[in-house]
Amino acid sequence: MTNLLEINNLSVDFPSRRGQVSAVKKVSIGVAKGEVLGLVGESGAGKSTVGNSVINLLEPPGHISGGEIIFDGMRIDQLSNEEMRKIRGAKIGTIFQDPQTSLNPLMTIGKQLSETLIETLRISGASAREKSIELLESVGIPYPETRLDAYPHQFSGGMRQRVVIALALAGDPDLIIADEPTTALDVSIQKQILDLIKSLCKQRNLGVIIVTHDIGVIAEIADRVAVMYNGQLVEQGKVTQVLQKPKHDYTKSLISAVPSGDQKLNRFTVVDYIDGSEEKVSMKNVGDHWLSKNKTSKTHDIAVLVKNLSIEFSIKKALFRKNRIFLKAVDDVSIEIMTGESFGLVGESGSGKSTLARLIAGLYKPKSGDIQIFGHNVLQKSEKTKTSLIRRKMQMIFQDPYSSLNSRMTVEDIVSEPIRFHRSTGNAIETATVVRDLISFVGMPSTSLKKYPHEFSGGQRQRISIARALASRPEILICDEPTSALDVSVQANILNLLKDLQEELNLTMLFISHDLPVIRQMCDRVAVMQNGRICEIAETDKLFDHPKHEYSKHLLGLMPRMDLFRL
Amino acid sequence: MMAPLLLEGSMFYFILNRLAQALLVMAVVSAISFSLFNFVGDPVNNMVGQDATREQRIEIRQQLGLDDPILVQYQRFMLNVAQGDFGLSYRIKQPVSQLILERLPATLELVFASAVIAVLIGIVLGVYTGIRRYSWVSKIIMSVSLIGVSLPTFIIGIGLIYLFAVHLRWLPSSGRAGVIELGGWKTSLLTIDGWRSIILPAVTLSLFQLTMILRLVRAEMLEVMRSDYIKFARARGLANRAIHFGHALRNTLVPVITIIGLNIGGLIAYSVITETVFQWPGTGLMFIQAVDFVDVPIMAAYLIFVALLFVVINLIVDILYFVVDPRIRRGGS
Incomplete structure (x- = not known):
């Protein structure tokens, strides 16, 4: 099976005063069409950096220092900024964490949608408006015609994230990278948004990468999962296999640290894989x-x-x-x-x-x-x-x-x-x-x-x-x-x-x-x-x-x- | 979907609210300017000669109504002011409102010219230095702008006069030339001589505001360019031009508008110095001369006039704010 996106031995460095910091070390993952890949890890694991390097939006001075990224049979990690811009939006859509801040507060969502449509699909203003209504409808926003002239602050958090998803889908991309798409949302909204992403993935035969720290999200939506720790890929495989029979010690302890809602335990299980995470508390007398x-x-x-x-x-x-x-x-x-x-x-x-x-x-x-x-x-x-x-x-x-x-x-x-x-x-x-x-x-x-x-x-x-x-x-x-x-x-x-x-x-x-x-x-x-x-x-x-x-x-x-x- | 008129969020309520505040400010300022009459020396001393008799003095006091109780004087002052009558200048013995109106075009044209210079150049350079943060051109602009912030206006004025009027002899050093009467408004913006004479004072007056706007726009631009919605706009494949001018600039302008509004008021206040340096025949110069002679009616009227300008400009800024930022007009739909 040839994958839609293939990342081989990707390394990303951030030069700093104290020398190079390797945020990502020789990571190899792939996503096929119609598949949801979960990229899980704790903060600082480098999972967002992987997502950002695919669309070439690394924060400077970060840069790709090794490996290759192949999208749809083409190497994209060496493209120029202008060539890459044509891929962003049109081929690869992105969803960010916080719907409160990812929309321009001064522009109606209709305008933000149509500017994206005009840029990526090269269509006229009138058909962009029609297409915007279609898009909003497909992400489950009621009465889309009346909502086009609304500003982002007039939507609730969940609805705003739907608008963000509509924007990510605007250029009709083949791959969606969702960076913590539900972290800023309530549980009930989280479930709706995840269901939406999942169904869009199946309907449109999209490849989806979900970057998250939340194993619950992975269990809910992913087909396959890749676990990152400290810039390295420690394990990847089918979601049932990784979550039920984790091979790597880090994955094991990460999963056991998720508090259980089913039974009451005396203490929370601690991720003992991480060095020195548990300092002994001595409270004598x-x-x-x-x-x-x-x-x-x-x-x-x-x-x-x-x-x-x-x-x-x-x-x-x-x-x-x-x-x-x-x-x-x-x-x-x-x-x-x-x-x-x-x-x-x-x-x-x-x-x-x-x-x-x-x-x-x-x-x-x-x-x-x-x-x-x-x-x-x-x-x-x-x-x-x-x-x-x-x-x-x-x-x-x-x-x-x-x-x-x-x-x-x-x-x-x-x-x-x-x-x-x-x-x-x-x-x-x-x-x-x-x-x-x-x-x-x-x-x-x-x-x-x-x-x-x-x-x-x-x-x-x-x-x-x-x-x-x-x-x-x-x-x-x-x-x-x-x-x-x-x-x-x-x-x-x-x-x-x-x-x-x-x-x-x-x-x-x-x-x-x-x-x-x-x-x-x-x-x-x-x-x-x-x-x-x-x-x-x-x-x-x-x-x-x-x-x-x-x-x-x-x-x-x-x-x-x-x-x-x-x- | 009509919002009820008196609800917060409707434009009408918003303006009504601001107007009420403006009235309060004007009332306070007029009270202060009225108090000038009673606390800034005895005007009679300045109006009569050394050898005036006691009877002459008393007669003038009565003519001016200075012996009435304070509240009566205040009421009379306010009634007159409300009708645009600020009394006679102690020195020139002409109605103050007429004097101000005569000199107003000069000041307003000067302020207008320098506001245009400050806003246009300030925003353009601010955006440029914000986007090309590390280019050497930006670094030079930022270093030079320090001069604009730190040098006092009169030094800049004198320096420009020395360079362009005395040394190079390109532009006149002072005064307002080429004035044409246009329906009661004396303008100098329609002749080449007029333009030549306004350039130096306008540039001098604008320099401080220009650098302020430049630095503010740059800082805001840097802030906005780091925001999530700019990153998301990039991730959607929008072109740089659309990102910089469609998304970033507009968000930058929200706070910048407030400052620009306040600063145009500041331009009028600073014009006192510039008009003195360039002998520009505007209201600022008139005010300075009035201060020399303790010409209280002119001082009081000028104070009220400047306050009125500030209030009007701020009202306009508030309305602009309302137009630019949809988050302020709540309740809309």
Whole structure:
């Protein structure tokens, strides 16, 4: 069988000050027509670089340093820029990760479609308009004629990704390269988009390369899969074979690290193939440590009590109130979180789960309702000092470890700031010791204290965030999607760390995630949110095995088909 | 699909909102300029000779209404201003509005000429240096542009006069020549002499704004060229021309328009210096002379006039913004 695209021994180098960095090392893969090839690996594995070298859009100074790329029987890696431009769009279409940013915000989608059609197919403006309608229809956009004059911001995320797919298909290409096409989307939309790509592939007999870090996506859509690690291809083969009987150790550990939604395990499986990914956490005598002193939780059974909480955001302002439109982000929500419990909050984006967390943390003011923390009503203005003492017992860990740390402060300053602010140690020497301990509790070497955040990877930064949260001696930890920006292997480590800390320090945890398997592993009880309301609160196992509410069933049905590779 | 008129997102509501803000600004500025009458010295001293008697002084005070209560004076001032009457110049004894109107064409033509120079050359060079970032031409342009940013206007003006008027003798060193009356508007843009005399002041005035726009466009262009939609446009096989001018430039212009609007206001403000250096008979020169003589009616009127220009320009910029960026007109369909 001759392949549509054949990549032989491809190497890509990025020259830097410290010498050559080889992003891709002698990778050979091929895709046939009508086939979906999944290219999987963690961040930095070089999988996107492979995709970009096929269409010759490597970020300078990156360049192909060896091997060949053969497309449709022709060598394309040595073509000039102008020759390559004629292949892009017309022969090879590309879909990028984030539909929010891949469309020009100032141009109607009709214009973006027709300019692409006119460029690639050399057709007239009038027939381009007709063809645009056809394309939008084929990617499942309702009433395409009326949508041509709409701007990208008038579409939802999923619809926008459909527009991007329509644009990629505009030049009638034979090959589609999709770089993390669903990473920025909700699970339910993810499934729709993947189904769309799959059916387009069969209908139009396209070759498709899906670049992703998500094994769930691979299991859902790919025919064959190639696994990359550190620039090298470690394994490739049929998807059932690779996922069920992985040969390489890296593939094995990668697959086992994907949290399971089916059963509850004690700890997350760690990708042990990656060198030094698990630093042992030693927390001896933590009961006598500074961290465990000054507790208020012992006397209260209920850590957080939320009663009939509501908040609205205005989405359309107007002169008269009756013309204004409000969005009820959190609508009459009541929950109870017991002391020492791990309470999960799931829902799709826009369901109000992060807003609820921010309300509890005091970052927003509710419109109505009550919040009690350790029996103390924190919304009462009369007891301001006491409220701020209680607030200190609650700390938040945010989703994005890149933007939540001040890049101009050293790790030591970041972690010691809350201690110095609250004056919770006796003197500077004690502060230094405590900071040192905190950093080692989260599994970081003490050499990291003098470094700045940019010197660390995403996972390490999230550890620093955790250390910073601990520095206030919290008893309640609010984690807002703490691992969704991280790779699976790193995710496993961070989640294990959070579990350990919770056990040792008897923390109460509010854990927010859209990732159901993670919730299953982390939480004792779960609340399912939709459109600002709570649909169902249940013990985790009960919810996963016997969901009662229709929406919970729907969400659970969207979990990637892990059964394919769980034996 | 008509959006209700008073909803946010409709053009009408947007303009109404901006107009209300503009009125507020004008009210504050007129209050400040009115306060000039009371705080910048005693105008009577400047109007009468050293040997004027006490009675003469009191008579003038009464004529000018300076003895009335402040609020009465303010009300009178505002009523007059609303009718375009700014009173008599203390020095020339002519209506201020007439003086300003006479000199306005000179200033507006100067500002217009330099705005055109600044915007055209600034955007063209900015786009060029943004796209050809590493070419040596770009590097030279960027180095030279530093001079425009860092040298004060009057030094540039004097330097240009020395080079082109004194040394090379190509262009006149000062004044406004070749003026033709065209339906009440005195223009110098229709004669060769007029063009020759406007070149130096216009270039001097535009240089700072030009370099600002150049650097801003370049920075925005570099930013936009890194964006995902440019990468996606490349991946769709679009030609460089379409990417640079169809996609990148328009996105670049969104923030640039705001700055250009503010800077045209700045041109008017800076024209005071340029008009002084080139003895250009515009409102700026008149203002400087008024300051010398504490001619408060002219100063107050000039202040209000400049504020009005700023407000109008900003209103236009806001509307342009609304036209260029579809994300601002929410609610449309």
